[in-house]
Amino acid sequence: MRATRSRLCLIEDDEIMGESLCERFELEGFAHDWHRSCAEAEIALERHHYAAVVSDIRLPDRDGGDLFLALKQRGLSMPPWIFITGHGAVDRAVALLKAGAADYVTKPFDLDALVGRLTVMLSQGDEGEEEGRLGVSPAMEHVQNLLPRLASQASTVLISGESGVGKEVVARELHRIASAGRKSPFIAVNCGAISEGLMEAELFGHERGAYTGAVKERPGVFEQAHGGTLFLDEIGDMPLPMQVKLLRAIQERKVTRVGGERTIGVDFRLICATHRDLREMVEEGAFREDLFYRINVINLRLPPLRERGEDVLWLARRFLAAHARAHPEEPKRLTPTVEQALLMHSWPGNVRELKNAIERACILSVGDELQLETLFDVPPPGELLEGITAAGLADYLRACEREYIKQALEANEGQIARTAARLGISRKNLWERMKRLDLSQG
Numbered sequence: 324m325r326a327t328r329s330r331l332c333l334i335e336d337d338e339i340m341g342e343s344l345c346e347r348f349e350l351e352g353f354a355h356d357w358h359r360s361c362a363e364a365e366i367a368l369e370r371h372h373y374a375a376v377v378s379d380i381r382l383p384d385r386d387g388g389d390l391f392l393a394l395k396q397r398g399l400s401m402p403p404w405i406f407i408t409g410h411g412a413v414d415r416a417v418a419l420l421k422a423g424a425a426d427y428v429t430k431p432f433d434l435d436a437l438v439g440r441l442t443v444m445l446s447q448g449d450e451g452e453e454e455g456r457l458g459v460s461p462a463m464e465h466v467q468n469l470l471p472r473l474a475s476q477a478s479t480v481l482i483s484g485e486s487g488v489g490k491e492v493v494a495r496e497l498h499r500i501a502s503a504g505r506k507s508p509f510i511a512v513n514c515g516a517i518s519e520g521l522m523e524a525e526l527f528g529h530e531r532g533a534y535t536g537a538v539k540e541r542p543g544v545f546e547q548a549h550g551g552t553l554f555l556d557e558i559g560d561m562p563l564p565m566q567v568k569l570l571r572a573i574q575e576r577k578v579t580r581v582g583g584e585r586t587i588g589v590d591f592r593l594i595c596a597t598h599r600d601l602r603e604m605v606e607e608g609a610f611r612e613d614l615f616y617r618i619n620v621i622n623l624r625l626p627p628l629r630e631r632g633e634d635v636l637w638l639a640r641r642f643l644a645a646h647a648r649a650h651p652e653e654p655k656r657l658t659p660t661v662e663q664a665l666l667m668h669s670w671p672g673n674v675r676e677l678k679n680a681i682e683r684a685c686i687l688s689v690g691d692e693l694q695l696e697t698l699f700d701v702p703p704p705g706e707l708l709e710g711i712t713a714a715g716l717a718d719y720l721r722a723c724e725r726e727y728i729k730q731a732l733e734a735n736e737g738q739i740a741r742t743a744a745r746l747g748i749s750r751k752n753l754w755e756r757m758k759r760l761d762l763s764q765g
């Protein structure tokens with residue numbers, strides 16, 4: 324992906340106006356792209372992060388304001404927009420300002436003042452304002468706004484949410500903010516992945532000769548996290564006997580290595596994460612109540628991706644851009660059909676599933692657009708057609724179509740809107756086909 328953070332996007336069809344603006348931009352040393360139609364600009368805006376957009380309102384193929392509103396509605400991460408307008412269209416420009424545009428200038432305008440504004444925007448564009456951003460949905464913005472306060476005031480935080488929602492991402496962001504540019508350790512431990520026998524040594528460390536095979540002394544994760552953050556993932560999987568020891572270490576901020584005598588003071592921020600309902604586990608006797616209250620001081624609940632639709636396309640574009648950065652190629656585009664399918668999918672695997680789907684689709688899609696069929700696991704044709712018998716071609720095609728739609732319906736729990744989006748057809752069209760093929764929803 325081109326480094327366009329410090330680049331301007333000009334949308335102007337008037338050759339004289341466009342040329343004079345570009346001349347001035349060149350004089351000022353502003354990197355810029357000039358697009359003469361909305362269609363051209365739309366593709367560029369989907370692919371690149373510009374620092375600012377300067378756009379005419381009246382353009383040959385579409386109203387520039389409509390393009391702005393449509394991209395905004397699609398959740399595209401938008402640079403500040405400045406509209407150029409004639410005297411007759413000031414009302415429209417004011418309405419666009421209310422809808423989120425940065426500014427407007429009326430022809431003939433003061434070019435120096437415009438250049439002054441753009442200089443500020445270009446310098447801000449270099450700061451990478453998207454870094455550390457968790458999402459654009461109200462739920463994630465709420466979490467984002469809480470993090471600085473938690474970083475300065477909370478020493479224990481519990482993050483809950485389904486698998487793949489981004490609990491570790493949030494934990495790392497909290498750590499980054501708390502570290503404020505200092506280098507400090509972030510130690511992540513998956514409590515579900517360590518066998519019960521090894522857990523004590525893993526958490527508290529061991530002295531030399533503490534057990535067979537302990538040829539060297541080794542600090543545990545509490546000591547490693549000293550001065551930084553200890554992230555205990557899947558805390559609900561911690562065996563009960565270890566929970567007692569964990570509680571003591573958290574409360575006293577001291578540990579004793581296995582096979583050792585001395586206590587070692589440790590200072591760390593503790594972030595625990597779980598996809599399980601710890602309160603329910605307490606009621607069932609599977610999780611200690613005292614430990615639960617100790618770690619549940621601040622509970623950040625991350626909603627599943629299906630409950631924060633605003634984030635889906637925003638995240639998808641981030642993953643597209645990341646893929647393009649890692650592999651030297653132009654980022655692929657999301658077509659309206661693909662966008663619709665992404666929005667309708669229920670994402671049981673949350674952000675992890677979305678990330679994997681986009682990565683797979685980037686690799687498998689041919690051309691510069693993501694292809695719908697590469698996004699989701701659809702059965703390979705051989706598997707789909709297995710066992711289909713038919714009297715002739717028409718009969719055979721009908722059987723294939725029926726089987727394909729039937730499987731898509733099953734995969735989407737019979738939900739018409741989702742299935743239609745997944746198949747890339749309208750709901751009405753899906754209903755008609757189901758009727759014709761004698762298929763029911765469930």
Ligand SMILES: Nc1ncnc2c1ncn2[C@@H]1O[C@H](COP(=O)(O)OP(=O)(O)OP(=O)(O)O)[C@@H](O)[C@H]1O
Pocket residue numbers: 456457458484485486487488489490491492493556596598638641674675678
């Ligand atoms: N806001 C986000 N921005 C970018 N990537 C994200 C975001 N949230 C999650 N991801 C990505 O999704 C994947 C899953 O995220 P993460 O490991 O943080 O989830 P989790 O809730 O901790 O999952 P688990 O419960 O299975 O451990 C990771 O690859 C992560 O990079």
